[in-house]
Amino acid sequence: MSKRLPCIVSGLLAACSLAAAPGDQTLRQAAGNRFLVGCALSPNDLTDPKHAALIGKQFSVLTAGNDFKPENLQPSLGRFTFDAADQFVAFAQANDMKVVGHTLLWHSQAPKFLFQDESGQPLPREQALANMKEHITKVVTHFKGRVIGWDGVNEGVDDAGPYLRQTPALKAIGEDYIQKAFEYAHAADPSVELYYNDYNIEKPYKFPKALRLLTALKDANVPIHGVGIQGHYLVSDTKAIDELDKAIGAFAELGLKVMVTELDVDVLPRKASGADVTLREQGADLYKDGLPADVAQKQGQYYADIFKVLLKHPGVVTRVTFWGTHDGTSWLNNWPVRGRTNHGLLWQRDLTPKPAFNAIIDVLNAK
Numbered sequence: 001m002s003k004r005l006p007c008i009v010s011g012l013l014a015a016c017s018l019a020a021a022p023g024d025q026t027l028r029q030a031a032g033n034r035f036l037v038g039c040a041l042s043p044n045d046l047t048d049p050k051h052a053a054l055i056g057k058q059f060s061v062l063t064a065g066n067d068f069k070p071e072n073l074q075p076s077l078g079r080f081t082f083d084a085a086d087q088f089v090a091f092a093q094a095n096d097m098k099v100v101g102h103t104l105l106w107h108s109q110a111p112k113f114l115f116q117d118e119s120g121q122p123l124p125r126e127q128a129l130a131n132m133k134e135h136i137t138k139v140v141t142h143f144k145g146r147v148i149g150w151d152g153v154n155e156g157v158d159d160a161g162p163y164l165r166q167t168p169a170l171k172a173i174g175e176d177y178i179q180k181a182f183e184y185a186h187a188a189d190p191s192v193e194l195y196y197n198d199y200n201i202e203k204p205y206k207f208p209k210a211l212r213l214l215t216a217l218k219d220a221n222v223p224i225h226g227v228g229i230q231g232h233y234l235v236s237d238t239k240a241i242d243e244l245d246k247a248i249g250a251f252a253e254l255g256l257k258v259m260v261t262e263l264d265v266d267v268l269p270r271k272a273s274g275a276d277v278t279l280r281e282q283g284a285d286l287y288k289d290g291l292p293a294d295v296a297q298k299q300g301q302y303y304a305d306i307f308k309v310l311l312k313h314p315g316v317v318t319r320v321t322f323w324g325t326h327d328g329t330s331w332l333n334n335w336p337v338r339g340r341t342n343h344g345l346l347w348q349r350d351l352t353p354k355p356a357f358n359a360i361i362d363v364l365n366a367k
């Protein structure tokens with residue numbers, strides 16, 4: 001029998017682990033030393049002891065779903081708030097889990113004052129660079145030694161345009177804001193890994209732009225260690241898995257580690273592919289009363305196929321992180337359609353494992 005001992009760390013319930021019995025294998029056990037397995041969560045997820053125990057048992061690395069984003073760490077100019085993020089790190093450490101920081105720079109959930117004046121105009125380049133340097137330096141220094149890697153820049157490549165997204169940072173600083181962000185982060189903590197993170201960069205419409213950016217960064221000797229493929233998939237997208245395989249190979253050729261950083265498999269219909277947080281749409285809420293068994297099986301197969309691809313790239317794929325744990329915690333309940341009952345993750349709302357969980361364990365054990 002696997003045994004769980006509850007313990008209290010920094011006011012949060014932590015799950016102290018003893019070895020699990022055969023047949024009760026966890027994701028982190030099944031993955032072994034091939035790659036880290038993680039999830040994103042918020043401190044609220046840790047207030048339910050059963051849920052906290054599941055997290056402490058299943059995963060080897062955590063990402064904060066929101067707490068490390070710029071608007072939460074620097075809510076007003078020069079005022080940094082680390083309390084929630086520090087509690088999060090304490091939970092991870094108490095459960096022998098690593099932490100990844102998400103994210104130093106993003107166009108969303110970022111305070112406007114970093115790159116814009118009060119009327120919304122871009123700040124002068126030198127001022128924007130100074131603000132960016134201050135944010136990155138303070139944050140990376142604060143978590144030094146407690147975070148293994150940072151998403152240095154999130155979603156810098158554009159969907160519709162020819163190359164980079166026209167973010168407030170780009171408008172104020174220019175295209176080299178990405179290079180500068182990595183350099184500032186590296187200067188603050190030379191031992192922390194730095195990643196470029198984005199969605200749909202394995203899709204034919206976006207892959208060449210991402211490859212151009214990553215190649216340019218590598219050619220300029222920018223301190224970048226890996227690329228995060230977010231992995232917000234749709235169960236109806238049958239091309240995605242092959243595209244993922246090819247993209248991992250191409251990114252590895254640049255000498256980058258590859259991570260799947262925000263994995264979920266949406267079963268509800270939507271127009272948006274990827275994960276542009278600015279998109280909103282209407283859509284049917286098909287499975288309000290639960291996920292039909294055949295759809296759950298199909299989703300399980302999809303997850304299994306993803307993991308088969310990841311195992312094809314040993315030493316390259318270093319982490320897989322799910323964007324949540326049970327379906328009730330998923331951002332897909334509110335994106336791109338608000339207020340649906342979605343089912344993109346590995347556990348049902350009552351923490352029962354879904355077919356997808358078992359399918360992944362089987363794939364990990366077959367190799």
Ligand code: XIL
Pocket residue numbers: 065066154230262275277331
């Ligand atoms: C999401 C969070 O999960 C939500 O709670 C928040 O309201 C919006 O952001 N891509 C990313 C993540 O890089 O930061 C996003 O997280 C999901 C899409």
